[in-house]
Amino acid sequence: MHPDQALVIEFQSTTHKEGPFTQLLKRHQQRVYYQIKRMLNNHMDADDVAQQVWIKVWNKLDGFKMESEFSTWLFRIAYNETLNFIQKQQKQSGLNEDADKLSYEDAPTGSDHPKSSQIQIALDRAIKQLPEKQRFVFMLRYFEEMNYEKIATITGTTVGGAKANYHQAIKKMEEILKQD
Amino acid sequence: MKKISQMMEMENNFKENNLEQDKALVEALFGKETLMDFDENQMQSSDTFFQKQQAAILKAVGKPKSKIILLSNWSKLAVAASFMAIVVTSYLIIQRNTQTESVTEFVKIEEIPSEEIEHYVNNNEMIAEIDWSSEINEEAEIYDDVILNDITNKDTNNTQ
Helix, strand or coil: CCHHHHHHHHHHHCCCCHHHHHHHHHHHHHHHHHHHHHHHCCHHHHHHHHHHHHHHHHHHHHHCCCCCCHHHHHHHHHHHHHHHHHHHHHHHHCCHHHCCCHHHCCCCCCCCCCCCCHHHHHHHHHHHCCCHHHHHHHHHHHCCCCCHHHHHHHHCCCHHHHHHHHHHHHHHHHHHHHHC | CHHHHHHHHHHHHHHHHHHHHHHHHHHHHHCHHHHHHHHHHHCCCCHHHHHHHHHHHHHHHHCCCCCCCCCCHHHHHHHHHHHHHHHHHHHHHHHHHHHHHCCCCCCCHHHCCHHHHHHHHHHCHHHHHHHHHHHHHHHHHHHHHHHHHHHHHHHHHHHC
16 A cells, blocks of 8 residues: 555544644655745745645545545645635736736846856746646656656646647747747 | 566556656757756755744644634624623713712801802892792781681680
8 A cells, every 4th residue: 555545544534633644744745845836936935835735635635535646636736726826926916918927027037046047047938938737737747757647637637638738838938949 | 477567667668758758858948957957946945944834734734723603694683782782881881980970069058158158149139039028928928817816716705
Protein backbone atom coordinates (compact mmCIF):
# COMPACT_ATOMS: atom_id res chain seq x y z
CA MET A 1 0.00 0.00 0.00
CA HIS A 2 1.23 3.48 -0.89
CA PRO A 3 2.25 5.49 2.22
CA ASP A 4 -0.18 8.29 1.30
CA GLN A 5 -3.04 5.83 1.10
CA ALA A 6 -2.21 4.41 4.54
CA LEU A 7 -2.09 7.91 6.01
CA VAL A 8 -5.43 8.85 4.42
CA ILE A 9 -7.05 5.71 5.83
CA GLU A 10 -5.58 6.51 9.24
CA PHE A 11 -6.87 10.08 9.01
CA GLN A 12 -10.35 8.90 8.08
CA SER A 13 -10.57 6.26 10.80
CA THR A 14 -9.26 8.14 13.82
CA THR A 15 -10.35 11.10 15.90
CA HIS A 16 -6.71 12.12 16.43
CA LYS A 17 -6.32 13.39 12.90
CA GLU A 18 -3.34 15.66 13.46
CA GLY A 19 -0.79 12.80 13.32
CA PRO A 20 -1.53 11.44 9.83
CA PHE A 21 -2.30 14.93 8.55
CA THR A 22 1.09 16.21 9.67
CA GLN A 23 2.74 13.28 7.91
CA LEU A 24 0.91 14.05 4.68
CA LEU A 25 1.78 17.72 5.07
CA LYS A 26 5.48 16.94 5.53
CA ARG A 27 5.50 14.66 2.49
CA HIS A 28 3.90 17.13 0.06
CA GLN A 29 4.27 20.60 1.57
CA GLN A 30 7.26 21.70 -0.50
CA ARG A 31 5.99 20.44 -3.86
CA VAL A 32 2.64 22.14 -3.38
CA TYR A 33 4.24 25.43 -2.32
CA TYR A 34 6.73 25.45 -5.21
CA GLN A 35 4.06 24.71 -7.80
CA ILE A 36 1.94 27.60 -6.47
CA LYS A 37 4.99 29.87 -6.33
CA ARG A 38 5.88 29.05 -9.95
CA MET A 39 2.35 30.15 -10.86
CA LEU A 40 2.18 33.32 -8.76
CA ASN A 41 5.88 34.26 -8.61
CA ASN A 42 5.30 35.87 -5.21
CA HIS A 43 6.35 34.35 -1.91
CA MET A 44 3.66 35.87 0.33
CA ASP A 45 0.81 35.06 -2.04
CA ALA A 46 2.12 31.53 -2.58
CA ASP A 47 2.33 31.04 1.19
CA ASP A 48 -1.27 32.23 1.68
CA VAL A 49 -2.63 30.04 -1.10
CA ALA A 50 -0.65 27.00 0.07
CA GLN A 51 -2.08 27.40 3.57
CA GLN A 52 -5.59 27.62 2.13
CA VAL A 53 -4.94 24.44 0.17
CA TRP A 54 -3.94 22.52 3.31
CA ILE A 55 -6.88 23.84 5.31
CA LYS A 56 -9.13 22.61 2.51
CA VAL A 57 -7.39 19.23 2.57
CA TRP A 58 -8.06 18.98 6.33
CA ASN A 59 -11.74 19.82 5.82
CA LYS A 60 -12.33 17.53 2.82
CA LEU A 61 -10.06 14.56 3.50
CA ASP A 62 -12.77 12.62 5.34
CA GLY A 63 -14.78 12.60 2.12
CA PHE A 64 -11.87 11.62 -0.14
CA LYS A 65 -12.77 8.29 -1.75
CA MET A 66 -9.28 7.48 -3.05
CA GLU A 67 -10.47 7.16 -6.63
CA SER A 68 -7.25 8.92 -7.57
CA GLU A 69 -3.86 9.22 -5.89
CA PHE A 70 -3.75 11.54 -2.89
CA SER A 71 -1.14 13.71 -4.60
CA THR A 72 -3.37 14.10 -7.69
CA TRP A 73 -6.29 15.14 -5.49
CA LEU A 74 -4.01 17.52 -3.57
CA PHE A 75 -2.70 19.17 -6.73
CA ARG A 76 -6.25 19.55 -8.02
CA ILE A 77 -7.10 21.53 -4.88
CA ALA A 78 -3.92 23.55 -5.37
CA TYR A 79 -4.85 24.20 -9.01
CA ASN A 80 -8.36 25.41 -8.08
CA GLU A 81 -7.14 27.57 -5.20
CA THR A 82 -4.43 29.16 -7.35
CA LEU A 83 -6.85 29.96 -10.15
CA ASN A 84 -9.37 31.38 -7.63
CA PHE A 85 -6.64 33.56 -6.17
CA ILE A 86 -5.60 34.88 -9.58
CA GLN A 87 -9.21 35.62 -10.50
CA LYS A 88 -9.79 37.47 -7.22
CA GLN A 89 -6.66 39.52 -7.82
CA GLN A 90 -7.85 40.38 -11.30
CA LYS A 91 -11.25 41.49 -10.00
CA GLN A 92 -9.69 43.60 -7.28
CA SER A 93 -7.30 45.39 -9.56
CA GLY A 94 -9.82 45.60 -12.42
CA LEU A 95 -7.16 44.89 -14.97
CA ASN A 96 -9.06 42.29 -16.90
CA GLU A 97 -7.31 43.05 -20.16
CA ASP A 98 -4.04 41.95 -18.59
CA ALA A 99 -5.61 38.87 -17.11
CA ASP A 100 -2.93 36.45 -18.15
CA LYS A 101 -0.09 38.69 -17.10
CA LEU A 102 -1.31 39.89 -13.74
CA SER A 103 0.13 37.36 -11.35
CA TYR A 104 3.50 37.77 -12.97
CA GLU A 105 3.59 41.57 -12.72
CA ASP A 106 6.41 41.53 -10.22
CA ALA A 107 8.40 38.89 -11.99
CA PRO A 108 12.10 39.64 -12.08
CA THR A 109 12.53 40.96 -15.60
CA GLY A 110 15.16 43.63 -15.05
CA SER A 111 18.90 43.32 -15.31
CA ASP A 112 19.24 43.90 -11.54
CA HIS A 113 18.05 40.36 -10.83
CA PRO A 114 21.07 38.34 -9.68
CA LYS A 115 20.69 35.61 -12.26
CA SER A 116 18.99 37.50 -15.02
CA SER A 117 20.25 37.33 -18.53
CA GLN A 118 18.54 38.15 -21.81
CA ILE A 119 17.29 34.62 -22.24
CA GLN A 120 16.02 34.46 -18.66
CA ILE A 121 14.13 37.70 -19.11
CA ALA A 122 12.65 36.25 -22.28
CA LEU A 123 11.59 33.09 -20.41
CA ASP A 124 9.97 35.13 -17.62
CA ARG A 125 8.10 37.22 -20.17
CA ALA A 126 6.99 34.16 -22.11
CA ILE A 127 5.73 32.37 -19.00
CA LYS A 128 3.85 35.39 -17.72
CA GLN A 129 2.02 35.74 -21.01
CA LEU A 130 0.67 32.20 -20.94
CA PRO A 131 -2.96 31.64 -19.95
CA GLU A 132 -3.22 30.22 -16.40
CA LYS A 133 -4.22 26.71 -17.46
CA GLN A 134 -1.42 26.40 -20.02
CA ARG A 135 1.03 27.80 -17.49
CA PHE A 136 -0.08 25.28 -14.83
CA VAL A 137 0.13 22.36 -17.28
CA PHE A 138 3.56 23.49 -18.48
CA MET A 139 4.87 23.70 -14.88
CA LEU A 140 3.48 20.27 -13.96
CA ARG A 141 4.90 18.62 -17.06
CA TYR A 142 8.30 20.26 -17.21
CA PHE A 143 9.22 20.84 -13.55
CA GLU A 144 7.13 18.20 -11.74
CA GLU A 145 7.59 15.69 -14.59
CA MET A 146 4.04 14.45 -14.24
CA ASN A 147 2.39 12.20 -16.81
CA TYR A 148 -0.51 13.52 -18.86
CA GLU A 149 -3.08 11.28 -17.15
CA LYS A 150 -2.33 12.91 -13.84
CA ILE A 151 -2.17 16.41 -15.33
CA ALA A 152 -5.55 15.82 -17.00
CA THR A 153 -7.15 14.82 -13.69
CA ILE A 154 -5.64 17.80 -11.90
CA THR A 155 -6.76 20.36 -14.45
CA GLY A 156 -10.11 18.69 -15.15
CA THR A 157 -9.46 17.92 -18.79
CA THR A 158 -8.75 14.93 -21.03
CA VAL A 159 -5.29 13.49 -21.69
CA GLY A 160 -5.48 14.91 -25.20
CA GLY A 161 -6.50 18.29 -23.76
CA ALA A 162 -3.55 18.28 -21.37
CA LYS A 163 -1.13 17.40 -24.19
CA ALA A 164 -2.61 20.15 -26.35
CA ASN A 165 -2.22 22.62 -23.48
CA TYR A 166 1.47 21.78 -23.10
CA HIS A 167 2.23 22.06 -26.79
CA GLN A 168 0.21 25.26 -27.18
CA ALA A 169 2.19 26.72 -24.28
CA ILE A 170 5.48 25.93 -26.00
CA LYS A 171 4.21 27.30 -29.32
CA LYS A 172 3.15 30.52 -27.63
CA MET A 173 6.48 30.85 -25.85
CA GLU A 174 8.27 30.34 -29.16
CA GLU A 175 6.21 33.14 -30.74
CA ILE A 176 6.98 35.47 -27.85
CA LEU A 177 10.66 34.64 -28.10
CA LYS A 178 10.61 35.42 -31.84
CA GLN A 179 8.93 38.79 -31.15
CA ASP A 180 11.76 39.72 -28.78
CA MET B 1 6.27 -13.51 -18.23
CA LYS B 2 9.28 -12.19 -20.10
CA LYS B 3 7.02 -10.70 -22.75
CA ILE B 4 4.96 -8.84 -20.16
CA SER B 5 8.02 -7.42 -18.41
CA GLN B 6 9.51 -6.45 -21.79
CA MET B 7 6.26 -4.73 -22.76
CA MET B 8 6.15 -2.86 -19.43
CA GLU B 9 9.74 -1.77 -19.89
CA MET B 10 8.99 -0.57 -23.41
CA GLU B 11 5.95 1.32 -22.17
CA ASN B 12 8.02 2.97 -19.44
CA ASN B 13 10.73 3.85 -21.96
CA PHE B 14 8.09 5.29 -24.27
CA LYS B 15 6.64 7.40 -21.46
CA GLU B 16 10.09 8.59 -20.38
CA ASN B 17 10.99 9.37 -23.98
CA ASN B 18 7.78 11.29 -24.28
CA LEU B 19 8.68 13.33 -21.23
CA GLU B 20 12.21 13.83 -22.51
CA GLN B 21 10.87 14.86 -25.90
CA ASP B 22 8.44 17.31 -24.29
CA LYS B 23 11.21 18.78 -22.19
CA ALA B 24 13.54 18.97 -25.17
CA LEU B 25 11.01 21.14 -27.03
CA VAL B 26 11.19 23.90 -24.47
CA GLU B 27 14.89 23.44 -23.79
CA ALA B 28 15.54 24.03 -27.48
CA LEU B 29 13.98 27.47 -27.06
CA PHE B 30 15.49 28.68 -23.78
CA GLY B 31 18.21 26.20 -22.88
CA LYS B 32 18.21 23.70 -20.02
CA GLU B 33 20.26 25.95 -17.74
CA THR B 34 17.89 28.87 -18.10
CA LEU B 35 14.97 26.66 -17.13
CA MET B 36 16.92 25.23 -14.20
CA ASP B 37 17.78 28.76 -13.04
CA PHE B 38 14.15 29.79 -13.29
CA ASP B 39 13.15 26.91 -11.03
CA GLU B 40 15.98 27.58 -8.59
CA ASN B 41 14.77 31.16 -8.24
CA GLN B 42 11.34 29.85 -7.26
CA MET B 43 12.83 27.44 -4.74
CA GLN B 44 14.73 29.89 -2.58
CA SER B 45 12.83 29.08 0.61
CA SER B 46 14.50 28.00 3.81
CA ASP B 47 13.61 25.03 5.99
CA THR B 48 12.49 27.40 8.76
CA PHE B 49 9.91 28.84 6.37
CA PHE B 50 8.41 25.40 5.87
CA GLN B 51 8.45 24.73 9.61
CA LYS B 52 6.65 28.03 10.22
CA GLN B 53 4.15 27.31 7.47
CA GLN B 54 3.52 23.87 8.93
CA ALA B 55 2.90 25.38 12.38
CA ALA B 56 0.54 27.98 10.92
CA ILE B 57 -1.44 25.31 9.05
CA LEU B 58 -1.72 23.06 12.10
CA LYS B 59 -2.80 26.03 14.20
CA ALA B 60 -5.46 26.97 11.65
CA VAL B 61 -6.88 23.46 11.37
CA GLY B 62 -6.85 23.00 15.15
CA LYS B 63 -9.31 25.85 15.65
CA PRO B 64 -12.95 24.83 15.87
CA LYS B 65 -14.96 26.15 12.99
CA SER B 66 -17.06 29.17 13.87
CA LYS B 67 -20.61 28.54 12.74
CA ILE B 68 -22.65 31.30 11.18
CA ILE B 69 -26.22 31.09 12.45
CA LEU B 70 -28.80 32.54 10.14
CA LEU B 71 -31.67 34.02 12.12
CA SER B 72 -35.27 33.43 11.13
CA ASN B 73 -37.71 36.37 11.04
CA TRP B 74 -39.06 35.51 14.50
CA SER B 75 -35.58 35.27 15.93
CA LYS B 76 -34.73 38.66 14.42
CA LEU B 77 -37.84 40.14 16.02
CA ALA B 78 -36.95 38.57 19.36
CA VAL B 79 -33.44 40.01 19.18
CA ALA B 80 -34.80 43.44 18.25
CA ALA B 81 -37.40 43.31 21.07
CA SER B 82 -34.85 42.34 23.70
CA PHE B 83 -32.57 45.11 22.47
CA MET B 84 -35.39 47.61 22.77
CA ALA B 85 -36.25 46.29 26.25
CA ILE B 86 -32.65 46.81 27.34
CA VAL B 87 -32.63 50.36 25.97
CA VAL B 88 -35.97 51.30 27.63
CA THR B 89 -35.05 49.74 30.98
CA SER B 90 -31.71 51.47 31.09
CA TYR B 91 -33.40 54.79 30.17
CA LEU B 92 -35.91 54.38 33.02
CA ILE B 93 -33.18 53.52 35.50
CA ILE B 94 -31.17 56.59 34.49
CA GLN B 95 -34.27 58.81 34.78
CA ARG B 96 -35.04 57.46 38.24
CA ASN B 97 -31.53 58.09 39.44
CA THR B 98 -31.56 61.70 38.24
CA GLN B 99 -34.91 62.28 40.02
CA THR B 100 -33.63 60.99 43.33
CA GLU B 101 -30.61 63.19 43.00
CA SER B 102 -32.77 66.38 42.90
CA VAL B 103 -34.34 65.95 46.35
CA THR B 104 -36.22 69.00 47.70
CA GLU B 105 -34.61 70.42 50.77
CA PHE B 106 -36.96 71.11 53.65
CA VAL B 107 -36.19 74.14 55.83
CA LYS B 108 -37.72 74.91 59.20
CA ILE B 109 -39.81 78.07 59.21
CA GLU B 110 -37.84 79.41 62.20
CA GLU B 111 -34.71 79.37 60.07
CA ILE B 112 -36.21 81.57 57.35
CA PRO B 113 -35.39 85.25 57.88
CA SER B 114 -38.48 87.43 58.49
CA GLU B 115 -37.51 89.68 55.58
CA GLU B 116 -37.87 86.77 53.21
CA ILE B 117 -41.26 85.88 54.67
CA GLU B 118 -42.44 89.46 54.29
CA HIS B 119 -41.14 89.55 50.76
CA TYR B 120 -43.01 86.33 50.00
CA VAL B 121 -46.23 87.61 51.58
CA ASN B 122 -46.03 90.88 49.70
CA ASN B 123 -45.54 89.09 46.43
CA ASN B 124 -48.44 86.79 47.15
CA GLU B 125 -50.72 89.49 48.57
CA MET B 126 -53.72 88.58 46.50
CA ILE B 127 -53.66 84.99 47.67
CA ALA B 128 -53.20 86.11 51.23
CA GLU B 129 -56.11 88.53 51.02
CA ILE B 130 -58.46 85.98 49.53
CA ASP B 131 -57.49 83.50 52.22
CA TRP B 132 -57.96 86.03 55.01
CA SER B 133 -61.33 87.33 53.73
CA SER B 134 -62.71 83.82 53.33
CA GLU B 135 -61.61 82.92 56.83
CA ILE B 136 -63.18 86.15 58.21
CA ASN B 137 -66.43 85.39 56.46
CA GLU B 138 -66.51 81.87 57.82
CA GLU B 139 -65.79 83.06 61.32
CA ALA B 140 -68.47 85.78 61.00
CA GLU B 141 -71.03 83.25 59.93
CA ILE B 142 -70.21 81.07 62.90
CA TYR B 143 -70.43 84.10 65.16
CA ASP B 144 -73.83 85.05 63.72
CA ASP B 145 -75.15 81.58 64.29
CA VAL B 146 -74.04 81.65 67.92
CA ILE B 147 -75.68 85.05 68.54
CA LEU B 148 -78.89 83.97 66.85
CA ASN B 149 -78.98 80.83 68.94
CA ASP B 150 -78.47 82.87 72.09
CA ILE B 151 -81.28 85.28 71.15
CA THR B 152 -83.70 82.48 70.39
CA ASN B 153 -82.81 80.78 73.66
CA LYS B 154 -83.44 83.99 75.59
CA ASP B 155 -86.81 84.48 73.82
CA THR B 156 -88.01 81.01 74.71
CA ASN B 157 -86.97 81.53 78.35
CA ASN B 158 -88.87 84.82 78.55
CA THR B 159 -92.07 83.35 77.14
CA GLN B 160 -91.92 80.54 79.66
